[in-house]
Amino acid sequence: xxxxxxxxxxxxxxxxxxxxxxxxxxxxxxxxxxxxxxxxxxxxxxxxxxxxxxxxxxxxxxxxxxxxxxxxxxxxxxxxxxxxxxxxxxxxxxxxxxxxxxxxxxxxxxxxxxxx
Amino acid sequence: xxxxxxxxxxxxxxxxxxxxxxxxxxxxxxxxxxxxxxxxxxxxxxxxxxxxxxxxxxxxxxxxxxxxxxxxxxxxxxxxxxxxxxxxxxxxxxxxxxxxxxxxxxxxxxx
Numbered sequence: 650x651x652x653x654x655x656x657x658x659x660x661x662x663x664x665x666x667x668x669x670x671x672x673x674x675x676x677x678x679x680x681x682x683x684x685x686x687x688x689x690x691x692x693x694x695x696x697x698x699x700x701x702x703x704x705x706x707x708x709x710x711x712x713x714x715x716x717x718x719x720x721x722x723x724x725x726x727x728x729x730x731x732x733x734x735x736x737x738x739x740x741x742x743x744x745x746x747x748x749x750x751x752x753x754x755x756x757x758x759x760x761x762x763x764x765x
Numbered sequence: 766x767x768x769x770x771x772x773x774x775x776x777x778x779x780x781x782x783x784x785x786x787x788x789x790x791x792x793x794x795x796x797x798x799x800x801x802x803x804x805x806x807x808x809x810x811x812x813x814x815x816x817x818x819x820x821x822x823x824x825x826x827x828x829x830x831x832x833x834x835x836x837x838x839x840x841x842x843x844x845x846x847x848x849x850x851x852x853x854x855x856x857x858x859x860x861x862x863x864x865x866x867x868x869x870x871x872x873x874x875x876x
Contacts, residue, residue: 658805683864692855692869693808739807752823753798753857753865755807 651676651742655756663764668712668727670759672740675721682723683741683753684714693739699723710734735763767791771856771868778846778875786841786871788856794866796859797839798823799831801852802870808855814839846875 656671674680684696697708704716714725723740737758744751769790778784790797795816800808810823812831820831828850830842839858843850856868 653807655807681864693867695864698864741808751796752810752813753859754810755800757805757807 651680651744651752651754653740653742653754653756655738655740655759657759658757659760659762661762661764662730664732665729668725668730668734668761670725670738670740670761672714672723672725672756673721674723674740674742676742676744678744681743682714682716683743684708684712684723684725685739685741686710687737687739687758689736696725696738730761730763732763732765735761737761769856769858769866769868771854771871773871774869776871776873778843778873780847780875782846783842783844784846785843786854786856786873787838788840788868789838790856790858790866791837792858792860792866793836794858794860795836797833798857798859798865799829799839799841800855800857801825802855803852811841811854846873848875851875 652675654673682699685693696712697706699706699716707713712727737760739758740756741753743753772787798813799811802808809825814820814833817836832840851874854871857865859865
C-alpha cells in the first residue's frame with residue numbers, strides 16, 4: 650500500500666522568493682518518487698523523479714527535491730520563484746524495484762501562486 | 766511524435782448515456798493506466814493493465830469498465846454515465862526505464 654500527503658493545498662510566494670512544496674509519502678516497498686506540474690487546462694509534465702542513487706534530484710526549470718527516507722519526505726524547492734512557475738504541482742509515489750514501475754499514487758495537489 | 770494519444774479531448778454526455786474513451790501508446794510500454802482528476806483530490810487510479818491481457822481495479826473503479834485491446838490500446842467505458850463522473854480523464858503508460866507518459870486528457874461533462 651502507498652499514499653502521498655501534500656501539506657498545503659495552496660502556497661503563495663512573491664517573485665524571487667524561495668518555493669517550498671511539501672510532500673510526505675508512505676510505501677511498503679522502496680519508493681520511486683515523482684513531482685509533476687500542471688498548467689491550466691494542460692496535461693501533466695514531469696519535473697523530476699527519484700528512483701535510486703543520489704537523494705538530491707535536480708529537475709527542469711530550476712526545481713530540485715531531496716529524498717529523505719528517515720522523514721519519508723520528498724519536498725520540492727526552487728531558490729527563486731518566477732511568475733511562470735504559477736501552476737498546480739503533484740507529488741506521486743510508486744512501488745520501486747523489480748521490472749515495473751507499478752501503480753502511481755498521487756497527492757491531492759498544491760496550487761502555487763506567484764505574486765509580483 | 767511518440768507518446769500517448771487520447772480521444773476525444775472533450776465530450777458532453779447526458780445522464781444514462783454510454784461512451785468509450787480511447788487511449789493508444791506507441792512506445793511499446795507494457796503497463797497502461799486510467800486516472801480521473803477532480804479538484805482538490807489529485808489524480809485517482811480507475812483501472813490499470815500491467816501487461817497485455819490483464820486488467821485490475823484501481824482506487825475508484827465503480828461505474829467503469831476497461832479493455833486492453835492489444836499492447837497499444839487501453840479503452841475506458843462508461844456504461845451509464847452519471848453527473849458524478851464529470852471529470853478530466855488521463856491515460857498513461859509506463860515501462861521499467863523511463864517512467865510514465867501521460868496523454869493530454871479528456872474533459873468529460875455529464876449533464
